[in-house]
Amino acid sequence: MRKYHAPVWNEPIIMEMGHKGERGIAIPFIEEDIQKSTKDAKFYIPNKMIRKSPPNIPEISQPHILRHYLRLSQQTLGMALNIDLGMGTCTMKHSPLINEELVKSPYFAEIHPLQDENTTQGILEIIYKFNRYICEISGMDEFTFQPGGGALGIFTNACLIRKYHEMNNDLPERNEIITTLFSHPADAACPATAGFKIITLYPNSETGLPDIEALKAAVSKHTAGLMITNPEDTGIFNPMIDEFVKIIHEAGGLCAYDQANSNALFGITRAKEAGFDMCHFNIHKAFSSPHGCMGPACGAVGVRKELTEFLPVPIVTFDGSKYHLDNDRPNSIGKMREFMGNIETILRAYSWIMSMGPDGLRTVAETSIININYLIKKLTKIRGVTLAYPKQNIRLDQARFSLKELKDETSVGTDDVARRIVDFGVQEYFTSHHPWIVQEPFLPEPCETYSKEDIDYWAEIIRYTCEEARTNPETVKTAPHNQTIKKINTKALNDPNQWALTWRAYIKKKGKSKQEHLSP
Amino acid sequence: MxxxxxxxxxxxxxxxxxxxxxxxxxxxxxxxxxxxxxxxxxxxxxxxxxxxxxxxxxxDLKKHVSEILSKNKSCTEYLNFLGAGCWQHHVPAVVDEIAHRSEFVTAYAGNTYSDLGKWQTFFEFQSMMGELLEMDAVSLPTFDWGTAASFAIRMASRMNIKKEVLIPKIISPGRLSIIKNFCNTGSLSGNIDIKLIDYDPETGLIDLQDLENKLSSNTSSVYIENPSYLGTIESQGDEIARLTHNNGAELIVGIDPISLGLLTPPINYGGDIVCGEIQPLGIHMNYGGGVGGFIATRDEPRYIAEYPTHLVSITDTIDGGFGFGYCTHDRTLYAVREEGKDFTGTTVGLWTIAAAVYMALLGPNGIKEIGHTIIKRSHYAEKILSEINGIETLFSPYFFKEFVVNFDSSGKTVNDVNKFLLDHKIFGGKEIVKDFPELGQSSLYCVTEIHNQEDITRLAETLNQAIK
Structure with missing residues (x-):
């Protein structure tokens, strides 16, 4: 096992740093002419609207701010630094640095979204071409990149379904969305936000797959649509997915394919062949745009031809020589996010696809499949670890395991193990979304970024920790030990008298900060 | 090969x-x-x-993509006066350095142990925003101002179980469209009716009479913006708050945080939920990919319970240090699926980090000074443009950063003017003719700390030629 300890800088909260009078940056001065020919700023602000006292943010010089945030960055275990294969559903893959260079270019970073389209032909070309590529990857006919994250993509699909039934005068009768328990929770929460009632199909305890008979019983004249992930958050591919779609279509609903777990599908299977009307991809996952500490992201939404009229505006079109922004789409649902979305993710994804090509994408998918099944082989040899739904002998991109046996034997559970493995220099794993019908779960996803040795090492960490749970359970339960900080008090997070979302609230609740003054 | x-x-x-x-x-x-x-x-x-x-x-890849990108014209080579929800400000080099660190760029959902730096930076963002807003509860940002406003309206509706929101007509049509998608569920459950409030054509202020007429016991919330979409500063906040609260409704105020060195935060005139856009705080425009929306309230459990977004709380470690975690995580979709409050997910973490660094760099003096520079330069620009024959500026004297320029008396359309400007390497203001037909041939100009006197003079001279 690698000897590891995370950086410990003991950085104070920035609110306690600095010294009165210090500053981090100087602001452009106002020219004498402008100073003279304008009035005092107060003249331009209604009296009641003038700020009376300056905000209580700290005064800190530039080197100390740089030092502080560099230290905080060091205390952040980004994917680039570690074998980050524990985060199932997240596809923690390599984000090529060349793509970071491209998004830094002033030809992208310093473009205003409302510029005349003649001055944005470059980025429009990239959006348009990437749209064609992702249409080919999914079999859909047109995409929007406006949704700024996977959940907003799913919400967009819910709005499209709502619009479709509204246009058919089928609302409010069609007010139910069917989803499955192992689909992402956003497939339930987002259509609920759009006003739908949610019906959740539970998995068959043998196969892990949603029960087709339950689906048949759930559909009715109220069915507006199906929103389903495949493979679900178990890595198991639903081979009857086209049957599911058919049942919903026969009932008069639309089907949205949540392709957040698409990393093992490139060039192998598509939304179109399964009969779906719409789908969404997370560009910040399978398409290599970095996760950025939770965004900026993109939930790219694609639809088949009949539904393109409803997509958000604008859509980028091409007349053979020039690219245009088409805003004239009367049946569009309008805007899901301001401007065009997080196009930096599309620029990176375009570049990534151009690096991979069709064969490269196929290699991504195949490697994901080989890697997860190899990891399963390794992990299932470990005492205390079981694979959920073991009769399914193949997983595509991820797999849900259970530590129930370990917990029964040692009282060390999955939260403890997640907190312990970070002591070995790898990011924690994702347990699973709730509810935990697979008890004490964890859900790794060793995508194509990880080598055989990486996977061997990660499996060894799990083996070591399970063994430790037997020989020295307290070490696991009180973990972490080699990380930046020790175990936290989680009770305070749900107690109104203790939680503090800002420093000002913390001071009010706790009195003066306990922290001793540290030398810089 | x-x-x-x-x-x-x-x-x-x-x-x-x-x-x-x-x-x-x-x-x-x-x-x-x-x-x-x-x-x-x-x-x-x-x-x-x-x-x-x-x-x-x-x-080969770099050459290929760079060649396509170079077909763009950037705001570093053209002089840009477009704003309208995405504004060109200076991004300090320290912000760029931190926001491009591989550690931050490639981290995701790790907990406080392995990602302490991320969590602390998030908490520092919330803390510094809290000071700018004088509010104790600030959430992690959501996708943009439009979704932040939408979530705020839905929070208010869940709190008082009322189903109508009043929104000023003087709002970005894009933002209004987002709000409609979130609030107008049609005949499905949870619909919140949107009613638009008139504005005074002289000042751009909310028409109080119209507000009073439309307020009723059905009103869940009143949403206003300050500064408004067209740059005007709303002076009647306290009166709007009084009317709103008398009807048992919540006052939601959308703001541009870079104005808060000069403008008083909404809590001081009765704002209950405050939201707005973080892009001005050190985030490149990125063709609109730089936006992110925040939400803030008082630290009261009834508000906290209704946030859909993640809330980072500071907490103690077993050995007396600091750690962080999500406050009341059980209200989110991650815990309870469709029973959660709306939804959240991957939003704008990296921009949250950039905004934290930016606020720290500015400090209390910098935020005031940048406000001064912006208000002085934008008013200088407004003044010298209004002196041009054929050009009128609307809604003065109270505005911040953006103002409306009208070309009616020149006989030119905004389209004509902007084409001329473009030929002279200037991006003119955002055309608002279709969105605000009552304002004639008008466009929205944005002047920030990056526009110096020379730039403004060049704009005035070129406009002068354009309308001849």
Missing amino acids: TKKIEHTHPYIPNSVLEVRQEMLRDIGFENIQEILNTIPKKLRLNRSLNLPDPLPSEF
Whole structure:
């Protein structure tokens, strides 16, 4: 096992740093002419609207701010630094640095979204071409990149379904969305936000797959649509997915394919062949745009031809020589996010696809499949670890395991193990979304970024920790030990008298900060 | 090297053929096809993807993409006066350095132990925003101002179980469209009716009479913006708050945080929920990809319970240090699926970090000074443009950063003017003719700390020629 300890800088909260009078940056001065020919700023602000006292943010010089945030960055275990294969559903893959260079270019970073389209032909070309590529990857006919994250993509699909039934005068009768328990929770929460009632199909305890008979019983004249992930958050591919779609279509609903777990599908299977009307991809996952500490992201939404009229505006079109922004789409649902979305993710994804090509994408998918099944082989040899739904002998991109046996034997559970493995220099794993019908779960996803040795090492960490749970359970339960900080008090997070979302609230609740003054 | 990449790719260690074979054997398969056969044939794509040949060489790739990007004209070579929800400000080099650190760029959902730095920076964002807003509860940002406003309206509606929101007509049409998608569920459950409030054509202020007429016991919330979409500063906040609260409704105020060195935060005139856009705080425009929306309230459980977004709380460690975690995580979709408050997910973490660094750099003096520079320069620009024959500026004297320029008396359309400006390497203001037909041939100009006197003079001179 690698000897590891995370950086410990003991950085104070920035609110306690600095010294009165210090500053981090100087602001452009106002020219004498402008100073003279304008009035005092107060003249331009209604009296009641003038700020009376300056905000209580700290005064800190530039080197100390740089030092502080560099230290905080060091205390952040980004994917680039570690074998980050524990985060199932997240596809923690390599984000090529060349793509970071491209998004830094002033030809992208310093473009205003409302510029005349003649001055944005470059980025429009990239959006348009990437749209064609992702249409080919999914079999859909047109995409929007406006949704700024996977959940907003799913919400967009819910709005499209709502619009479709509204246009058919089928609302409010069609007010139910069917989803499955192992689909992402956003497939339930987002259509609920759009006003739908949610019906959740539970998995068959043998196969892990949603029960087709339950689906048949759930559909009715109220069915507006199906929103389903495949493979679900178990890595198991639903081979009857086209049957599911058919049942919903026969009932008069639309089907949205949540392709957040698409990393093992490139060039192998598509939304179109399964009969779906719409789908969404997370560009910040399978398409290599970095996760950025939770965004900026993109939930790219694609639809088949009949539904393109409803997509958000604008859509980028091409007349053979020039690219245009088409805003004239009367049946569009309008805007899901301001401007065009997080196009930096599309620029990176375009570049990534151009690096991979069709064969490269196929290699991504195949490697994901080989890697997860190899990891399963390794992990299932470990005492205390079981694979959920073991009769399914193949997983595509991820797999849900259970530590129930370990917990029964040692009282060390999955939260403890997640907190312990970070002591070995790898990011924690994702347990699973709730509810935990697979008890004490964890859900790794060793995508194509990880080598055989990486996977061997990660499996060894799990083996070591399970063994430790037997020989020295307290070490696991009180973990972490080699990380930046020790175990936290989680009770305070749900107690109104203790939680503090800002420093000002913390001071009010706790009195003066306990922290001793540290030398810089 | 031939063009076709056989099996190895620099991004994929296990694309080495021998390793793949060995791993396949380990899992009991001869070849990948045996595994793929578990997917029914009718669902499989029976051909190769029809995509361009790859450019596996980094040099070729960079050349290819850079050549396409160079067809863009950037705001570093053109003089830009577009704002309207995405504004050109200076991004300090320290912000760029931190926001491009691999640690931050590639981190995701790790907990406080392995990602302490991320969590602390998030808490520092919330803390500094809290000071700018004088509010104790600030959430992690959501996708943009439009979704932040939408969530705020839905929070208010859940709190008082009323189903109507009043919104000023003087709002970005894009933002209003987002709000409609979130609030107008049609005949499905949870619909919140949107009613628009008039504005005074002289001042751009909310028409109080119209507000009073439309307020009723059905009103859940009143949403206003300050400064408004067209740059005007609303002076009647306290009166709007009084009317709103008298009707048992919540006052939601949308703001641009870079104005808060000069403008009083909404809590001081009765704002209950405050939201707005973080892009001005050190985030590049990125063709609109730089936006992010925040939400803030008082630290009262009834508000906290209704946030859909993540809330980072500071807490103690067992050895007396600091740690962080999500406050009341059980209200989110992650815990309770469709029973959660709306939804959240991957939003704008990296921009949250950038905004934290930016606020720290500015400090209390910098935020005031940048406000001064912006208000002085934008008013200087307004003054010298209004002196041009054929140009009128609307809604003065109270505005911040943006103002409306009208070309009616010149006989020119905004389109004509902007074409002329473009030929002179200037991006003129955002045309608002279709969105605000009552304002004639008007456009919205944005002047910030990046526009110096020379830039403003160049704009005035070019406009002078444009309307001749």
